[in-house]
């Protein structure tokens with residue numbers, strides 16, 4: 205078929221984008237598209253072949269298409285917010301290292317500086333943007349990546365808290381579901397020896413709509429740089445220090461993220477116990493102790509290791 209004969213489908217702006225450096229477009233009600241980066245495309249194909257358990261944490265990859273006005277290729281993928289009425293999204297960039305294997309010296313230097321100045325170095329995770337549905341004002345509260353870069357490690361917990369605050373109360377019931385997914389993701393990543401997720405975004409998503417509260421944790425496409433897409437050759441100016449090990453920088457970030465959520469739950473639990481004791485009218489439900497199954501993965505990963513290697 206010639207280009208003129210292909211069906212023309214208009215792209216619309218995608219309203220639920222909270223982070224990232226290039227614009228994402230809405231394609232259909234259930235699909236978004238973003239400019240194709242060969243490495244990202246290779247990543248999707250590699251995951252299907254080599255790491256199928258990870259597919260549960262990645263938006264469904266629908267293929268590549270040509271966008272004629274830009275004469276560019278775009279990746280087409282499932283819109284993770286597609287079915288949600290008031291999607292609340294937090295984009296966190298994982299890991300203690302963000303430059304790829306094939307980075308230039310300048311890129312490596314700038315990425316290292318960014319990690320040092322942000323929570324990435326100390327916590328292995330940094331906020332790259334978020335939107336939260338405020339039930340009280342019936343509008344979104346947003347934070348961009350510049351705000352995220354200015355968060356100090358000591359403030360990280362309160363930012364996680366603000367992601368789960370609907371303007372009236374803390375949506376504590378989201379926490380156990382998120383935790384179970386993060387533990388499961390850690391278990392999978394820990395088995396993927398040699399995989400690196402430098403610069404990868406993890407999206408935490410739930411529906412801020414009162415009636416249809418449901419949540420999802422999904423890993424957004426990251427950059428996986430094993431092979432130079434042009435030559436098909438391994439091109440690694442900065443290879444990982446321990447290429448036979450899993451991505452400990454990513455795992456370290458997951459550990460910190462789960463600790464933050466656990467702390468949030470435990471503080472809220474105590475707050476509600478005290479509130480009920482002091483005020484007989486207090487009506488919020490009491491929180492049970494957090495189930496700990498799944499959590500032991502981090503002891504397995506970090507017990508014998510005193511360091512985090514990238």
Ligand SMILES: Nc1ncnc2c1ncn2[C@@H]1O[C@H](COP(=O)(O)OP(=O)(O)OP(=O)(O)O)[C@@H](O)[C@H]1O
Nearest residue numbers: 220221222223224225263282283284285295405424
């Ligand atoms: N499949 C998806 N469904 C819904 N939203 C998405 C999806 N993919 C990306 N987004 C939105 O777009 C933003 C940017 O996505 P992503 O991190 O993949 O971009 P990027 O180009 O890799 O950015 P960068 O490398 O600068 O982090 C995310 O923060 C999220 O809000």
Ligand SMILES: [Mg+2]
Nearest residue numbers: 223224404405
């Ligand atoms: Mg990103």
